[in-house]
Amino acid sequence: xxxxxxxxxxxxxxxxxxxxxxxxxxxxLHNGIVYNPWxxxxxxxxxxxxxxxxxxxxxxxxxxxxxxxxxIDCCENRIMPGxxxxxxxxxxxxxxxxxxxxxxxxxxxHHGISGGTTALVPTMVSAPIEHLKQSARNLSAVRKRQAPxxxxxxxxxxxxxxxxxxxxxxxxxxxxxxxxxxxxxxxxDSLGDNLKILxxxxxxxxxxxxxxxxxxxxxTVALGHSGASVEEVEQxxxxxxxxxxxxxxxxxxxxxxxxxxxxxxxTDDRLSAEIIADGVHTHPTAVNLFFRSKPRGKTVxxxxxxxxxxxxxxECLLDDKKIIYRQGKAFLENGNLAGSxxxxxxxLEGAVEMSGLNLEAVLPSATINPARVIGAGKCKGSLxxxxxxxxxxLDDYYNVxxxxxxxxxxxxxxx
Ligand SMILES: [Zn+2]
Numbered sequence: 001x002x003x004x005x006x007x008x009x010x011x012x013x014x015x016x017x018x019x020x021x022x023x024x025x026x027x028x029l030h031n032g033i034v035y036n037p038w039x040x041x042x043x044x045x046x047x048x049x050x051x052x053x054x055x056x057x058x059x060x061x062x063x064x065x066x067x068x069x070x071x072i073d074c075c076e077n078r079i080m081p082g083x084x085x086x087x088x089x090x091x092x093x094x095x096x097x098x099x100x101x102x103x104x105x106x107x108x109x110h111h112g113i114s115g116g117t118t119a120l121v122p123t124m125v126s127a128p129i130e131h132l133k134q135s136a137r138n139l140s141a142v143r144k145r146q147a148p149x150x151x152x153x154x155x156x157x158x159x160x161x162x163x164x165x166x167x168x169x170x171x172x173x174x175x176x177x178x179x180x181x182x183x184x185x186x187x188x189d190s191l192g193d194n195l196k197i198l199x200x201x202x203x204x205x206x207x208x209x210x211x212x213x214x215x216x217x218x219x220t221v222a223l224g225h226s227g228a229s230v231e232e233v234e235q236x237x238x239x240x241x242x243x244x245x246x247x248x249x250x251x252x253x254x255x256x257x258x259x260x261x262x263x264x265x266x267t268d269d270r271l272s273a274e275i276i277a278d279g280v281h282t283h284p285t286a287v288n289l290f291f292r293s294k295p296r297g298k299t300v301x302x303x304x305x306x307x308x309x310x311x312x313x314x315e316c317l318l319d320d321k322k323i324i325y326r327q328g329k330a331f332l333e334n335g336n337l338a339g340s341x342x343x344x345x346x347x348l349e350g351a352v353e354m355s356g357l358n359l360e361a362v363l364p365s366a367t368i369n370p371a372r373v374i375g376a377g378k379c380k381g382s383l384x385x386x387x388x389x390x391x392x393x394l395d396d397y398y399n400v401x402x403x404x405x406x407x408x409x410x411x412x413x414x415x
Contacts, residue, residue: 025049030060032074032393036383037081037363045079047389050148050406055383074393077401080363081382082118082390083344084370085111086197087157087245087274087302089123091343095307095318096122097131101138105150108142110310112151113411115303115343116392116400119152119371119380121196123304126160126175127319129183133190140194149408152390154376155196158187159245162210163225164201169250170338171225172319179210188217195219196374199245201226202236215240220374223271226261227252233264237271243373244273246304247290249281249337266293272373274302275365277350278342280329287354291362299365300373301347306330306339349398 030044036055043057054061060071090096091110094103104122111117122139124132136156143153160171162179177183179200188195198214199222200207211221223236224245233241244265252260265273266289275290276282281304282290291299303309308316308325316323323338324331330338342350344366351362364381371381379388389407394400402412 026053027070027072028060029072029074029079029391029393032077032079034383035078035080035360035363037367037381038360040360044074045383045389045391047391047404047407050389050408052383052385052387052389054385074401077396078359078394079383080392080394081367081380082151082392082403082405083116083348083366084119084154084376084380085115085117085303085305085344086121086154086300086370086373087123087159088117088120088305089125089339090307091305091309093307093311093316095125096139097124097127097135097319099135099138099307101141104139104142107307108151108153109410111303111305111343112403112405114310114345114400116345116394116403117151117343118390118392118403118405118410119154119376121154121157121374123157123159123197125318126163126171128175129161129187132158132161132187136191136194140191143194147408148406149410150405151403151410152388152405154374154380156191156194157197157199157222158191158195159199159224162198162200162204162207164204164227166227167201167225167250167252169225170318170321170323170332170336172321178205178207180206181209181213184210184213188214188219197222197243199224201228202241203228203232208235208239211236211239211241218375223261223265225250228261228264230259230261230264233261233268237268242270242272243300244271246276246281246302247273248286249276266290269295269298272298272300272369274300274304275351276304276340276342277301277347277354278328278340279350279354281337281340282354284354287351288356291351291355291357296361296364297369297372299362300370301344301351301362301365302370303342303344303347304340305342309341309343345392345394345398345400 368381
């Protein structure tokens with residue numbers, strides 16, 4: 001009997017043997033259960049270069065005349081779009097806020113290999129503005145030199161420093177600021193089109209002007225670390241607020257006479273919203289409530305993974321704070337949760353288990369929904385002709401058997 005966490009000793013087989021090359025011009029994944037992502041059927045995917053050429057039901061179509069067909073047998077495992085993580089801080093001991101470009105690449109690889117992430121938005125915690133600009137330059141250098149075969153950086157997420165100190169979570173209060181126009185314009189000018197998401201607390205002074213300005217610059221404005229009222233969230237949405245980070249975490253509690261930011265996040269259908277489905281940040285019932293409350297197109301699974309993701313139990317530094325990591329939980333020294341240590345495949349597994357929904361219902365939250373939050377839905381997030389060939393193959397226990405980033409295998413397990 002196969003145990004959870006022990007992948008089957010099979011998987012991707014070419015018609016002529018195991019995959020031995022990472023340069024496959026055209027190949028066909030077949031004999032899989034395709035999730036795309038709202039529907040499920042037996043079939044496969046034909047990839048040409050970096051692009052999806054065809055998604056088919058049943059057996060693979062015959063090869064074109066004169067063309068050799070490279071078949072990769074998925075042995076009835078699950079073929080799905082690669083995961084898109086728009087809130088992730090690092091892995092393998094490296095935090096995007098302080099890592100060098102090479103260290104950031106190692107963290108990115110970890111999420112691709114272990115978690116099936118094929119596109120991501122590296123996320124930085126609150127830090128001095130000049131420090132954030134330097135980190136952005138490092139990640140921009142990585143982004144520029146990225147080739148197919150690695151999880152693609154789609155831009156950057158600044159989670160702060162424009163946050164309410166009362167809901168600071170693991171952010172250092174000494175770096176927190178009000179979103180004054182000069183600061184916001186300076187960041188937008190410095191980061192350019194690398195800036196994809198900016199998380200702020202809408203109740204802070206100048207926040208509404210900042211939201212309007214950022215919306216005009218096509219930056220997705222997210223709400224987080226907030227004690228806002230329903231009315232304050234309403235005003236922010238009218239100015240262009242689109243998204244909510246880690247629903248339930250670091251926000252004012254729900255009260256039936258004053259539902260606040262959480263009540264607004266769960267009931268305003270215009271807002272997409274994230275959930276950390278690791279069973280640590282959110283009770284299963286809260287995850288269930290989240291999926292019952294939000295429309296299917298507005299749920300987003302994120303890892304919010306810290307540098308300790310992928311490391312054995314131990315300690316590391318986040319800025320000047322010690323993070324203690326034990327048995328799947330990361331804490332600050334004061335005992336508060338600091339972030340997660342999961343990867344996207346486990347977030348998906350957790351969300352399916354805790355929501356009571358089937359995989360097809362939850363999968364958009366890890367693929368097309370986050371892609372749309374940052375305007376990348378045209379090329380990412382689903383298996384469609386002409387889209388980037390970002391694919392992941394999972395077994396029945398959500399173990400990653402293969403990750404293809406823009407048509408190039410990043411990892412696979414073979415016999
Ligand atoms: Zn975070």
